[in-house]
Amino acid sequence: MLFLYTLLSSHKKLKIVLAVLFITATIGSVVVLLNQDSAFVRGSALLRPFSEINFNNPTLNTRLISWRAALQDFPNHPLLGSGYGNYSLTFDKYFDPKFYNYTRSETYFDKAHNNIVEIIATTGILGLITYLSIFAAIAYYLIFGYRQKKIGVHEFVLVGCLLTAYFIQLLAAFDALVTYLVSMTTFAYVYYLYNRGSEEDEKKIKKNMDETMVFGSTEIYALVIVGVTMLLIAYQYNVKVYNMLAGTIDGQKAYAEGKVMETIDIYKKTLASGTVLDRDSRSSLINLFAANPAVINSLPVDKREGVINFLVSLVEANVKYNEHDSMMQMMLAQVYNLAAMYYIPSGDQSGDVQKFYEYSDKALKAIDASIEASPRRVPIYFQKAQILLTRGEKEKTIETLQYAASLNPDYPDGFFYLGRAYLLLGQEQEAYDNIGKCIDSPTGGQVINYPDLTRQYLAYYENIKDWPRVIRLYEFLTEQEKDNADNWAQLANFYKEQGDINKARIAAEKAMEIDISLTSSAQDFINSLDR
Structure with a gap:
């Protein structure tokens, strides 16, 4: 802002003052950055944010990995991209297991956290040119409006700085409804400033509008139709969604209280109405049982198979959204494996070998689809190893986990699960050799x-x-x-x-x-x- 005012100010003395302030602020920022670890900078509430600027920052590095994935995928469809909303597929396909060196959570990105990267990845060069043309048009209206004295210096500087900040922010974030609303309103304001007439012209336009704005029967019918349509839309996308989310919360509460059967009943009722966000609700229930498969045994014997079938129907419905979604395929594999385990003979049920292999085969097929969609995502191999172990395929279990551990030797989970598998197979020496590597890792305590x-x-x-x-x-x-x-x-x-x-x-x-x-x-x- 100081820079623009320095360039555009018509007052020589003010221009000098602003130039001095701008140069001072620039030099001061550089000095603070060079001394960002000093006690003075860290102790100042104003300067402390400078001390957090670090190229080893985990968030920055995970985003760099994400952007490299987009770069790797770009040659596959340079003109039109992978399709709007498909960034998660690109990220999964080129996922780098070094990601786990920076964080163990939030490893699935459905956004690039960089608008330029996401647009070129999902809509290609044509999409990027179209997007940038919006800013080019706004720059045209701003600059020529200022030159033609339609836009004042204060308006030019403030709007110019606002849009510049918005654009820079999107290099490390993504658009949301609130930023869309603000940006579109700002674009409209610039267009208005460029095209507005004199005060007399504005008065004539207002007078014309007042004289012609008379509602006839056609307009009234149109307003009624629009009003009813809006109410239907509000009911479908607001009221129903609100009720679904409230039901989901009630289901989670019931599960936390140990009322598993009540949880299932609540979710059945909640999902019966059908909303656009049902996938998230279904996933929340699936995750409860995937995290603790043994909870099935707490249900009445005559209810267990029905619950298994209900869970299978939920996860199959989720996969239909996108069969190339690695996470959904992994969840599908988990539920199929849970179903397969149910049919293993146990104390209170005879089991069903045919059903076991039917679901176990489906679990293997789903986990292989998950791996195909994201071949270097380490935890998927842990799920595959669990399925193989359930089937009694010991050698394949060890081979799968050995490969998982090799994808990132700095990720201790791979050695932990490999060690656990060796323990289950009675190979103590190999087990503790791998568990020892997990213990030695700087993040081993997060695993054990x-x-x-x-x-x-x-x-x-x-x-x-x-x-x-x-x-x-x-x-x-x-x-x-x-x-x-x-x-x-x-x-x-x-x-x-x-x-x-x-x-x-x-x-x-x-x-x-x-x-x-x-x-x-x-x-x-x-x-x-x-x-």
Whole structure:
């Protein structure tokens, strides 16, 4: 803004002042950026945002991976793109497993978080030219309107800066309804400024409108039809959707309270009306059972098969939206595998081998479709390994998990699941070799995150006297059980034995802080560190 005012101001003294302010602000920003880690910058509420500008920022790096995927896909359909709204397919197809080095969550992108990248990926060069032509037209009206004195300097600067900020923002974000409304209103305002007449012309136009704006029967009928149409649209896309979302929340509450059968009944009623957002509601129920398949066994025996069939119908309906959607195909595989597991003989049911293989074969087909859509997305292979393990195909299970781990050796989950599979197959040495790699990872504690599991591994590594991994596991435990002073006390002892005196002191102080009854022994321990 200062730059534009400097260029356009007709007052020489003001121009000099603005130029000095602009240069000062520019130099100041550069100096702050060069010293972004200083205590002064970090301690200032105004300057602190500069300290967060970092090329190692996880969000920036995941978006760079997303944009590279679009670049890789561009040669396949340069003119028309992959189709509007299909960015998720491009992202999945060229997904880079290094993504997991920056975050473990939000690994599915349906938007590029860069409007230019998304438009060229989904609508091609023709779409990008069309999109940029909007800004070219607005620039034309602004510049020529200013030159013809139809647009004042303040209007020119403010609108120009607003649209520039909007365009730059879209290089790291995507449009939403609110930004669409503001941008279109601004475009209309610029067009109005360029084409508005004199005050006398405006008065004549208003007078004409007042004289001719007389409603006849035709206009009244038209308004009634439009009003009824709007009410129907509001009911279909607002009222019904609201009721569906409210029902979905009620279903989630019932599940959280352990009322599984009531959950199913609520969802059946909720989804009966049919809305445009049913897919999300269906997915929320599917995820509950996919995360905990054993919950099926809590249902009455005569209700289980009906619930299985209901879940299958939901996920099949979701896949119909787009059979190339990797996530939906993976969810389909999970539900088919859940159904297959139901037909395995157990204590209270005889099972059905034919049904087992019918659903298990469908699960394999679905998971292979998911992999085809996103061949380097590591967790999909974990689901495939589970299906293979259910079928008793041990060698293929191990091969699948070995490949998954090889896709990104810095992603500890691959080694964790491979180790777990080896344990289930009774191959202890191979199991703990891989689990050890997970423990060694900087993010291993996010994978081994249950106290019982951590203690199981602790017993093994203590037995073989692998003290570095024992220490790592105790560090995991102190995160998992923050109020357990014994964990901190044990960790302090191991730190001392390994010669890490400073950490031993900190751990002992933490144990003493949590449990004051340990104050005397902890203080004696700390004193012993100085001898």
